[in-house]
Amino acid sequence: MTQRRTYEWPRPAVTVDIAVFTVAGTLQGLRLQVLLIQRNQGPFRGHWALPGGFVHENEDLLDAAKRELAEETGLRDVYLEQVQTVGMPGRDPRGHVVTVVHVALVAADRHQLAATGDARAARWFDVSALPPLAFDHGQLLQLTLKHLRRRLGETPACFELLPAQFTLSELQSLCETILDRPLDRRNFRRKVQELKILAPVRGTRREGAHRPARLYRFVPQAFRGYASRRQALPF
């Protein structure tokens, strides 16, 4: 990426940026994290930024986002959602760049990070302790975070972060971490059970010197008419 170029008709370039979130830590201290790359090229070289890059010709936006994410961070097979498109002049010193912002939620431990291409490094950062970000990526990140929180109750995305078998407490802690607010345990459990999207699993889980918890698994087949309800998950 060099300085601005001249085109037959001057026109903005199109990029995709992706904010991938995960939740890390033990049950007692979960933290919401976001995947950032350290830029190896062009402006803001050395700065941390959201993964992303230019959309190729004849490439769908979602495909471009997946490709860039894989190239720069090694992440593959991630469910992405479009958030918003930002094209304010001046947001990129190279010229006019319109970016289509995406968001995802993944289990960090199910993916291998591999910084390549334009990325010198790829790392998870606590959302509460971000480094200064390149371009307007700080603002873009806020957009994605808002979108993520709004969508949490409408999509099954949160089950992506849990192991195949999990306890209700784990699910609740996860949601609390993403939403950054406490939820009432009894209301949470009742409403999750009413959704009938979880099936109990034989066996229990121990976590130290405590009563073992029941294990459940997510049943995707049971996930029907989810979007039709006003609020599917109890958040």
Add this chain to the structure above:
Amino acid sequence: MTQRRTYEWPRPAVTVDIAVFTVAGTLQGLRLQVLLIQRNQGPFRGHWALPGGFVHENEDLLDAAKRELAEETGLRDVYLEQVQTVGMPGRDPRGHVVTVVHVALVAADRHQLAATGDARAARWFDVSALPPLAFDHGQLLQLTLKHLRRRLGETPACFELLPAQFTLSELQSLCETILDRPLDRRNFRRKVQELKILAPVRGTRREGAHRPARLYRFVPQAFRGYASRRQALPF
């Protein structure tokens, strides 16, 4: 606009498309309408399409949408909202074109239509009787319509379509037309009044051989914390 071009780096072009809606007709027969232009250029010449066009370099997306709308239809000073961005390859025969779709709601009688530039004509069409549309504009229109209906209760947009003084029945008919479903009169009135965003106006209005209705005006100052409520208007 001619055939596809070659760039230093092949890259998608960026357009904006705008679906402007209005409500037309008498109180007894309101119809939701959308503003379409008849293309005078390039592919789909002669077909009807959403107004829109290429984003200039160093032009913000909203500005581009306003400019294109003014150029092709004569509409100015319209409040636009971004809906979604679509960039599926093949959606434009000229090459890869990414479009940022916008939506607006205006009072048709407060604007003068003037088809210029790429538009041979500009006309309001009933949403229930659309002509075949160019490109994938039929799908884009569905996206905007969904967005409009979702946002109707969260924004004061609907007051844009009413005269300065209006009756509650007029407001209700308007909302029913946009949502394409009937609303309960008493519930509607109660909830609108609870919002305290309307002020009664001295005087009454006659509408034929009936009891005159009270007139109200919208009080923008009273429009506070509107977005904070889950559902601001009773839809």
Add this chain to the structure above:
DNA sequence: ACAAAAGTGTTACGCCTACACCCATGC
């Protein structure tokens, strides 16, 4: 026995929905 997390029900409130009758006016 005690520490620590798991598990469980009820109540109060607000919101939404459904519903029917009288009122004021023009003709």
Add this chain to the structure above:
DNA sequence: GCATGGGTGTAGGCGTAACACTTTTGT
């Protein structure tokens, strides 16, 4: 006086939010 739309209140159901104690295990 009648046709037409304007205007009003209440009761039931539903979902949400608040809230405390008992159970099970490991140490």
